Amino acid sequence: RWGFVLSMVFCHFIIEFFGYARGYGLSMAFLAGALYHLIQFYRNSSLRNSALVVVFMIPALAANLTLIHTYLLIHLLLVFFLILNIKKLKRSTVFGTLALQVFAGAPLLCILAKYSLTLRSGGALYYGGINNFWDATLGSLSSVLFRPFPPLLSYLFVAVFAAALIIFISLVIKKFIFKKENLFYFIFPFLLGGNLVMTFILS
Numbered sequence: 001r002w003g004f005v006l007s008m009v010f011c012h013f014i015i016e017f018f019g020y021a022r023g024y025g026l027s028m029a030f031l032a033g034a035l036y037h038l039i040q041f042y043r044n045s046s047l048r049n050s051a052l053v054v055v056f057m058i059p060a061l062a063a064n065l066t067l068i069h070t071y072l073l074i075h076l077l078l079v080f081f082l083i084l085n086i087k088k089l090k091r092s093t094v095f096g097t098l099a100l101q102v103f104a105g106a107p108l109l110c111i112l113a114k115y116s117l118t119l120r121s122g123g124a125l126y127y128g129g130i131n132n133f134w135d136a137t138l139g140s141l142s143s144v145l146f147r148p149f150p151p152l153l154s155y156l157f158v159a160v161f162a163a164a165l166i167i168f169i170s171l172v173i174k175k176f177i178f179k180k181e182n183l184f185y186f187i188f189p190f191l192l193g194g195n196l197v198m199t200f201i202l203s
Contacts, residue, residue: 027064030056034074039187041078045085050097053078054105061109065116068109073194075105077187 034056041049053074061071082089082097168188 023063027060027067030060030063031067031070034060035187038074038077038081042081042085042187045081045089045093047093047096050078050082050093051100054100057105058108061112065112065119068113068116069195069198070191071109072198073191075101077190 034053037049037052037056040046041053057071057074061067078097079101082094086094
């Protein structure tokens with residue numbers, strides 16, 4: 001809830017941001033929806049939430065092909081949560097979730113992965129350059145939105161990010177006890193660590 005409030009407060013002209021950000025903005029919006037329903041699936045293990053994870057992740061990956069690692073990791077977490085709660089789940093939920101993975105998630109992943117390889121072979125796949133994310137995207141985008149861009153604002157963004165990271169870590173340390181119901185606290189560290197590991201492996 002607080003993450004949503006802060007993102008609304010600190011993202012000036014939210015519609016323009018998503019409009020200028022193009023695929024990045026769309027992928028962030030759909031990825032947020034997928035993560036929300038992934039956490040809800042862990043809490044109540046309903047077929048509706050597992051289906052919505054797949055429904056949100058497909059357009060997120062289609063809008064931003066660099067989310068292939070995240071796509072795989074989220075589907076792995078979905079199956080892991082399914083196995084973790086399999087004793088209390090209805091048979092329809094188990095088979096429905098697995099069917100979504102096999103007949104919707106996996107085929108779309110293969111299609112988009114093949115499409116990304118086709119783009120790369122043609123030199124049309126952009127996966128980063130010599131400029132960092134701030135210079136290439138956030139800096140130029142913010143200068144358009146704020147006109148002119150105050151130099152002090154870049155330090156404010158860094159401070160807000162650092163404060164949010166510190167608060168998140170402190171809350172995890174404070175509230176996390178090694179109990180099954182608190183396992184979802186490790187979703188975000190798992191996604192971050194998994195992306196780093198998969199990037200190093202594939203590079």
